[in-house]
Amino acid sequence: MRDTICFTLNGKTVEVQNPDPTLTLLNWLRQTRTLTGTKEGCAEGDCGACTVVIGDPDATQTWRAMNACIAFLPTLDGKTVITIEGLAKDGALHPVQRALVEHHGSQCGFCTPGFVMSLYAHYRNDGAVDEETLNDVLAGNLCRCTGYAPIIRAAKAMYDYPKIDEIALAPSAKEDTLALSKTDPLTGTLKKYFAPQTPDELAALYADHPEATILAGGTDVGLWVTKKHAVLETVIDIGRVAGFAGILKTEEGLSIGAGVRYAAAHAAFGDLHPSLGEMMRRIGSTQIRNAGTIGGNIANGSPIGDMPPPLIALGAELVLRQGETRRRMALEDFFIAYGQQDRAPGEFVESLFVPAMDPAARFAVYKVSKRFDQDISALCGAFFVRMQDENVTEARFAFGGMAATPARAKTAEAALMGKVWNETNLRAAMAALAQDFTPLSDMRASADYRLQAAQNLMWKFYLGEDAPYLARKVHHG
Ligand SMILES: Cc1cc2nc3c(=O)[nH]c(=O)nc-3n(C[C@H](O)[C@H](O)[C@H](O)COP(=O)(O)OP(=O)(O)OC[C@H]3O[C@@H](n4cnc5c(N)ncnc54)[C@H](O)[C@@H]3O)c2cc1C
Ligand code: FES
Numbered sequence: 001m002r003d004t005i006c007f008t009l010n011g012k013t014v015e016v017q018n019p020d021p022t023l024t025l026l027n028w029l030r031q032t033r034t035l036t037g038t039k040e041g042c043a044e045g046d047c048g049a050c051t052v053v054i055g056d057p058d059a060t061q062t063w064r065a066m067n068a069c070i071a072f073l074p075t076l077d078g079k080t081v082i083t084i085e086g087l088a089k090d091g092a093l094h095p096v097q098r099a100l101v102e103h104h105g106s107q108c109g110f111c112t113p114g115f116v117m118s119l120y121a122h123y124r125n126d127g128a129v130d131e132e133t134l135n136d137v138l139a140g141n142l143c144r145c146t147g148y149a150p151i152i153r154a155a156k157a158m159y160d161y162p163k164i165d166e167i168a169l170a171p172s173a174k175e176d177t178l179a180l181s182k183t184d185p186l187t188g189t190l191k192k193y194f195a196p197q198t199p200d201e202l203a204a205l206y207a208d209h210p211e212a213t214i215l216a217g218g219t220d221v222g223l224w225v226t227k228k229h230a231v232l233e234t235v236i237d238i239g240r241v242a243g244f245a246g247i248l249k250t251e252e253g254l255s256i257g258a259g260v261r262y263a264a265a266h267a268a269f270g271d272l273h274p275s276l277g278e279m280m281r282r283i284g285s286t287q288i289r290n291a292g293t294i295g296g297n298i299a300n301g302s303p304i305g306d307m308p309p310p311l312i313a314l315g316a317e318l319v320l321r322q323g324e325t326r327r328r329m330a331l332e333d334f335f336i337a338y339g340q341q342d343r344a345p346g347e348f349v350e351s352l353f354v355p356a357m358d359p360a361a362r363f364a365v366y367k368v369s370k371r372f373d374q375d376i377s378a379l380c381g382a383f384f385v386r387m388q389d390e391n392v393t394e395a396r397f398a399f400g401g402m403a404a405t406p407a408r409a410k411t412a413e414a415a416l417m418g419k420v421w422n423e424t425n426l427r428a429a430m431a432a433l434a435q436d437f438t439p440l441s442d443m444r445a446s447a448d449y450r451l452q453a454a455q456n457l458m459w460k461f462y463l464g465e466d467a468p469y470l471a472r473k474v475h476h477g
């Protein structure tokens with residue numbers, strides 16, 4: 001039994017006894033350590049003012065920019081945490097800071113620590129400084145006064161300054177030093193926090209505590225605490241489960257652990273199809289993609305989650321596990337009704353299988369949102385067709401934002417089955433879409449807009465590779 005967590009903060013080891021399992025890193029830094037350089041803007045992962053850098057020698061990506069406002073303190077056990085206060089050495093600014101100063105990248109300064117930390121993570125990962133890459137790196141940081149052009153100019157120049165000593169990556173926490181382990185909860189608080197390390201431990205734990213909240217990246221769960229003030233009595237953090245963050249590529253397809261983060265899955269999905277990679281580039285921001293998992297996006301059952309439509313169109317299958325029992329199902333069958341998924345108490349998402357793209361098939365996914373990145377979809381359409389000669393032999397069209405769950409457009413698909421892939425038949429399928437869905441009007445889009453946009457996405461898919469789905473919008477500057 002342990003009651004203490006331990007991690008490295010700005011190069012020094014710290015121990016925290018009896019932390020509230022849902023205390024955010026941001027609140028702990030500001031209120032307990034008086035490290036107020038890390039700011040709170042939105043407390044929901046949107047503005048980037050709270051960005052810190054997490055180092056993890058075991059992760060696929062060593063240095064990650066993260067939103068401290070939605071990161072729970074115990075998830076940092078054994079990791080290296082760097083805040084804005086840790087960058088300057090002996091009065092010398094870090095190259096990223098110098099670049100910001102000398103390129104006039106700050107005015108009121110409120111957003112500046114967050115920008116610095118996003119760039120610092122990129123710097124430590126030796127990231128490229130072309131404008132397109134930097135736009136992605138900084139898409140999760142908002143500035144209300146400077147304007148982005150000087151910040152981008154500073155980012156391009158950050159490698160030009162003399163290097164200074166960097167905070168070292170703490171060695172990987174091993175069994176004897178890891179405060180949270182196996183099936184013992186973090187004790188010393190009324191709430192329970194478990195950090196299982198194997199799928200078997202997780203399965204046993206969740207079977208014993210079906211009331212627990214599973215915590216993956218926390219990009220949904222974090223907001224329940226910061227925005228809805230939810231009290232989570234029992235949390236099972238799956239972030240340390242060995243093998244959960246693995247991707248296995250075979251000739252048949254991709255097997256993806258439920259705990260694989262967007263950032264880690266991006267390349268593999270992009271290889272499957274470029275439009276999928278492009279769509280994932282637009283999920284949240286760098287900070288959100290460094291935390292959020294594919295499993296979490298499926299398990300939360302949101303009708304506007306971005307991964308289910310393309311995965312359903314690609315024919316993905318889900319593996320669920322409860323205790324020792326596993327079952328496999330088509331992903332589309334998982335979503336039953338709004339807020340209701342085919343998941344029993346104590347059952348969790350273990351992995352996902354995505355079949356390899358058949359060269360004879362065509363696929364594309366398109367996300368429609370008001371902003372290019374860091375925005376939830378108004379709708380998302382994903383299309384898969386297989387043809388023999390000129391005739392459609394298989395069609396899966398899946399949409400988000402059109403119904404209470406991610407769902408296939410089965411009438412539209414049927415309108416094309418066995419038919420020639422031509423404009424007349426495609427137009428008939430577009431019209432049939434109105435029988436598949438009666439979308440809602442809400443703040444993201446009206447019902448009319450959604451239906452017409454969904455039809456237009458089908459048309460865009462028909463037009464094919466020449467359709468400008470890869471058109472990129474410059475969003476900073
Ligand atoms: C600023 C911001 C921007 C965002 N932008 C987008 C976007 O563009 N597109 C989009 O689709 N989403 C977006 N999201 C939502 C969120 O990032 C995703 O839904 C994410 O995939 C959730 O994964 P997570 O690992 O963070 O899940 P968590 O928050 O940890 O968990 C989410 C839910 O899934 C459950 N859960 C997690 N893993 C499992 C499992 N293996 N088995 C069973 N249950 C599990 C949890 O108990 C919880 O109910 C955004 C969120 C924020 C805060
Ligand atoms: S405070 Fe806005 S992203 Fe954390």
Ligand code: FES
Nearest residue numbers: 107108109143144
């Ligand atoms: S410098 Fe004022 S918000 Fe960016």
